[in-house]
Amino acid sequence: MSEVTQSVTQLVDAFARLPGIGRKSAERLAYHILRTNKAEALGLADAIRQVKENVRYCRVCYNLAEGEECGICRDVKRDRTLLCVVEQPRDLLALEQAGTFRGLYHVLLGRIAPLEGVGPEQLTIEALVSRVRGGGFREIIMGTNPTIEGDGTSLHISNLLAGLPVEITRLARGITTGSVLEFANKEILADALAGRQKF
Numbered sequence: 001m002s003e004v005t006q007s008v009t010q011l012v013d014a015f016a017r018l019p020g021i022g023r024k025s026a027e028r029l030a031y032h033i034l035r036t037n038k039a040e041a042l043g044l045a046d047a048i049r050q051v052k053e054n055v056r057y058c059r060v061c062y063n064l065a066e067g068e069e070c071g072i073c074r075d076v077k078r079d080r081t082l083l084c085v086v087e088q089p090r091d092l093l094a095l096e097q098a099g100t101f102r103g104l105y106h107v108l109l110g111r112i113a114p115l116e117g118v119g120p121e122q123l124t125i126e127a128l129v130s131r132v133r134g135g136g137f138r139e140i141i142m143g144t145n146p147t148i149e150g151d152g153t154s155l156h157i158s159n160l161l162a163g164l165p166v167e168i169t170r171l172a173r174g175i176t177t178g179s180v181l182e183f184a185n186k187e188i189l190a191d192a193l194a195g196r197q198k199f
């Protein structure tokens with residue numbers, strides 16, 4: 001790669017920083033972009049720009065949104081007494097694709113992971129507690145991943161919510177412990193929701 005131009009090197013470096021992309025793959029992608037027609041390549045650049053300029057976190061639930069609030073929070077047909085707590089927007093998406101949950105969500109934007117230096121204050125837990133304190137919910141469903149860290153996060157939150165007049169439940173364990181929601185299939189997620197149990 002010693003004879004490539006600076007622009008190409010920059011592109012390879014940028015690809016190589018993406019998760020799961022090694023140096024060889026980054027070079028392959030860069031050369032693919034060089035060969036591809038201009039409209040297509042600039043379309044990719046535009047899509048990245050649009051996502052960075054237009055997409056932000058919903059000010060209510062921290063799902064991805066274009067505008068102040070996400071489509072789910074704005075949807076008047078959702079059941080506003082049910083709240084499902086998930087780790088990431090992609091977990092929310094997996095549950096939405098299962099198609100059975102009609103309540104609202106709260107996205108934590110991570111999980112408590114002491115070994116990685118992630119404490120409760122780095123998540124949206126405070127916003128969650130004040131949201132629940134605001135009233136109107138009858139059930140909070142813990143939809144964190146069935147991992148040690150996901151379970152620990154749910155436990156922490158349920159302790160914070162103890163004493164508030166809401167029922168706290170968690171997804172049934174049709175989901176194998178240690179697996180993650182985003183890779184579970186629709187049927188398993190629908191079952192996990194239907195069979196949820198008291199926390």
Ligand SMILES: [Zn+2]
Nearest residue numbers: 058061070073
């Ligand atoms: Zn929202």
